Amino acid sequence: MDKQQVMEWAKMLMSYKFALDEVSTKLTILNEELQFIQNYNPIEHVKTRIKSPEGIVEKLQRKGLEVSKENATAYIRDIAGVRVICSFTTDVYRVYEMIRSQGDVEVIEEKDYIRNPKPNGYQSLHLIIRIPIFLSQRTEHVTVEIQLRTIAMDFWASLEHKIYYQFHDDMPLSIREELKATADMIGMLDQRMLRLKDEVNKFSSSIGEISKEPALQMPMMPASK
Structure with missing residues (x-):
């Protein structure tokens, strides 16, 4: 790869880095707004990553494609990745709706x-989005993968x-079955925690209603003579 090609690849990856910055800012704003308005933030934390040049080349080769910047941008949609970790499954779908309602997403x-x-039990909500990034002399539309879980x-x-990477494709069946069983337990744990949250919310609401009721007025005793 000559110097010109290196510069082109660096420029491409820079665009994906800017797209990650854009998505991260959107998520931060939405989370902080809900914290201010509702005193509740659905997002626990956010992780971002950009696929390495070696990873991009390897994926192109697995797809049987020529290694080029053009093929990378056209056929690899997870060069830029964002993982959004939420507390509850309801938060996952709430954040999903907030993302898709953004006018430029x-x-x-x-x-x-x-x-x-x-089949192995893996759970997550995956999105591929395209967002604009505004550079000094042009606007680019960049794809970003978002995983919400x-x-x-x-x-x-x-x-x-x-x-998985200890075994690659040779994982023993017993371990696969154990991982699947553990994933099922994780799903039940999420459902149980969600029910617990709903119970807490009902309890808090009932306490709030009681606190709003007018206090009982004690009858005034006549003044002693």
Whole structure:
């Protein structure tokens, strides 16, 4: 790869970095607004990453495509990735709706692995979006992959990823079955925590209603003579 090609690839990756900055800012604003208005933030934390040049080349080769900047931008949609970790499944879908309602965000693909988990038990909501970034002399539209999941889902996915790369495609059946069973437990844990949150909200609401009721007025005793 000559110097000109290196510069072109660096420029491409810079655009993806700016797109990540844009998405991160949007998420921060939405989270802080809800914290201010409703005293509740649905997003626990956000992780971002840009695929390395080596990773891009490897993926192009796996797809049987020529290694070029043009093919990378056209056929690889997860060069820029954002992982949004939420407390509850309801928060996942709330953040999803907030993202897709943004006027400059175009959702070009979505896969709901929460309602329809993968065979191995993996759960997450995946979006591919396209957003504009405004540079000094031009506007570019860049694709970004967003993964939305709960804390429990992220815990499982992170450990499954580490275990998978110990075996690659030769993972023993017993371990696959155990991972699937653990994923099912994670799903039940998320549902249980959501029910607990709903109970807490009902309890808080009832306490609030009681506090709004007018205090009972004690009858005035006649003054003693």
